Amino acid sequence: MNPQAPDAIEQLTPEECLELLGQSTVGRLAVIVENHPDIFPVNYVVDRGSIVFRTGAGTKFWSSMRDPCALEIDGFDADTAKAWSVVVRGEARIIVDRQEVEAADALRLDPWQPGSKTHYLRLNLYSVTGRRFTTTRPDIWRTPVRDARTELFH
């Protein structure tokens, strides 16, 4: 094995990607709406190897029925000063089975935003890729969050 250069981009294994997906709860969903990409933050759960999320009957619902989707999550590990990003690609299908819906509810699948989110969608993955890398300038990862999140939710 060659020692990895400090600035190398490390490809994550599918197992690592799925583990990171399981640890996260909010992703950004990209869909194609009238030939234009659009992005929405969504809350999701991993259920039996696929991604389940809720949506209202708006843009997200209809476009995800017609088109493939991509869901991205990312994060920064201050211990190692490494950032990571995972992208899953797939097609979303509405869940009609009542037991499947109840199983998703049991996994604490709550919508991220208020409003009626009556549809449950399952994103069947046909590719999962991920990368981990040392950020060239860690401070650019800074977000405008006034962040008491970790205090609040520990």
Add this chain to the structure above:
Amino acid sequence: MNPQAPDAIEQLTPEECLELLGQSTVGRLAVIVENHPDIFPVNYVVDRGSIVFRTGAGTKFWSSMRDPCALEIDGFDADTAKAWSVVVRGEARIIVDRQEVEAADALRLDPWQPGSKTHYLRLNLYSVTGRRFTTTRPDIWRTPVRDARTELFH
């Protein structure tokens, strides 16, 4: 004016959106690659009302030359327990003017990831939309970040 319901989704003004864009440095860029949406985290700066970012000559570069893009940022304000999301839509054009490139560098436009990011792209906005809302369950905003970010970068 009607009092706003606590769970209302508040539309942000373009001015508020641009202010949030100016406060943030990392967004998620959605592009269409072979009829499939894809997402990449990118570091960006706001320069004269448009978004400037760097990229290598890979997928991001070529697809953004052919297709429209969407850039999304979001955050959570623990003071108000409200989350927000801003999406800009537009088309990216490569910056060839040396002075423009230098102006972007002066705004501390560094790539988020290592690797050669030789191309500078300007995303000319043709729509900016944003929403602010009380999260139905604030803890789902939790990310897997082991977060010393705010300590590190204050």
